[in-house]
Amino acid sequence: MKKFTxxxxxxxxxxxxxxxxxxxxxxxxKYFQAMAHNDMDTMSSMAVTxxxxxxxxxxxxxxxxxxxxxxxxxxxMEQMEVLKQERQELLNTVRDxxxxxxxxxxxxxxxxxxxxxxxxxxxxxxxxxxxxAETTKFRQLVAAMGKLKNDIEFEQEIVKLSTGVRQSPxxxxxxxxxxxxxxxxxxxxxxxxxxxxxxxKYELNVEERVLPNRLIILxxxxxAEYDKMKAGEPxxxxxxxxxxxxxxxxxxxxxxxxxxPVDEQE
Numbered sequence: 001m002k003k004f005t006x007x008x009x010x011x012x013x014x015x016x017x018x019x020x021x022x023x024x025x026x027x028x029x030k031y032f033q034a035m036a037h038n039d040m041d042t043m044s045s046m047a048v049t050x051x052x053x054x055x056x057x058x059x060x061x062x063x064x065x066x067x068x069x070x071x072x073x074x075x076x077m078e079q080m081e082v083l084k085q086e087r088q089e090l091l092n093t094v095r096d097x098x099x100x101x102x103x104x105x106x107x108x109x110x111x112x113x114x115x116x117x118x119x120x121x122x123x124x125x126x127x128x129x130x131x132x133a134e135t136t137k138f139r140q141l142v143a144a145m146g147k148l149k150n151d152i153e154f155e156q157e158i159v160k161l162s163t164g165v166r167q168s169p170x171x172x173x174x175x176x177x178x179x180x181x182x183x184x185x186x187x188x189x190x191x192x193x194x195x196x197x198x199x200x201k202y203e204l205n206v207e208e209r210v211l212p213n214r215l216i217i218l219x220x221x222x223x224a225e226y227d228k229m230k231a232g233e234p235x236x237x238x239x240x241x242x243x244x245x246x247x248x249x250x251x252x253x254x255x256x257x258x259x260x261p262v263d264e265q266e
Contacts, residue, residue, distance in 0.1 A: 024063040024181045027215045028197050032058055047217035048158060053195070057186045061194070064180040071174040071202060073155050076148065083145045090138045097131040162202045163213045172204035172211070179215065182223070196226035 021029070027046065034042035035052055043050040101124055108120040159169045179199040186192050198219040204211045219226070225235045 022063045023215055024179045024197075024199050025060050027199055027217065028060060028181050028183060031197070031217060045161075047220065048161065049220070051220045053185060053220075054188050055185050056188045059184045061182045061184050064182070067178045069176050071172065071176050071204065073152070073159065073170045074173065076152050076155065077170045080145065080148055080152065083141060083148065087138070087141050087145065090134060090141060094131060094134050094138060097127060097134065101127045101131065158200065158216070158218065159202050159204075161216050162200065163204055163211050165204065165211065169204070172206060174202060174204040174210070177201050177203065178218070180226070194223040196221050196223055198226070 031043065031046050032055070034046065035055065038052065040050065040052070043052065104120050104124045104127065108117055108124070111117055111120070156169055160166050163169075165172070177200065181197040181199060183195050183197060184192065185195050196219070197217055198221065199215045200218040201213050201215045203213055219229070221229065221235065228235045
């Protein structure tokens with residue numbers, strides 16, 4: 001009877017401790033349990049970029065206050081539409097300039113007067129310089145669109161992992177909550193280091209109702225890496241950080257032909 005009472009007391013204490021744990025603590029604890037069993041399926045379901053730390057022990061040091069911001073995906077999609085419009089305008093400008101250069105070159109080839117040839121050559125060089133400046137803007141814009149596209153796709157993947165929403169998550173409004181959980185890790189080789197598990201969840205609204213959601217692990221970083229990220233310095237975190245390379249713009253470039261308007265018949 002005494003043993004039964006003691007076991008019941010221990011079980012009750014465990015329930016109390018679990019119920020008192022913050023959600024961030026529960027997620028990190030479950031992730032460490034998955035690492036202990038080398039359960040990659042569970043780790044992959046919990047973290048955007050899973051890491052398997054070869055740890056001996058761990059201790060959660062702190063759970064920071066949540067950082068809550070508006071859901072950014074709708075604004076990102078709107079920004080993409082703005083960039084597409086700017087791209088088309090720049091594309092039209094560059095093509096008009098090229099037509100002007102072609103006309104000047106044709107006239108220069110047809111004329112016999114040296115003075116006129118020299119005048120036309122100067123005009124061509126000025127037009128080409130202006131066209132190169134606009135082309136550089138176009139390349140930069142295409143690169144910015146490429147990076148934004150990567151960011152949008154990454155955000156969509158995180159939303160899917162947190163909420164299960166797979167189709168058109170940008171139609172929703174809501175909040176994004178991030179919670180940093182600092183954990184001291186002792187590794188099997190005897191080394192020790194503080195890690196920050198950056199958790200995120202999306203509370204998306206539909207008809208005044210919040211869709212089901214859960215906390216997932218966005219980043220697993222050392223304290224030093226996390227501090228660099230917060231300071232705006234590049235680190236190997238989950239979110240894409242690479243700029244798209246700016247390639248030479250040619251008529252075969254997909255950026256040239258995408259969203260191209262159909263010429264109207266005269």
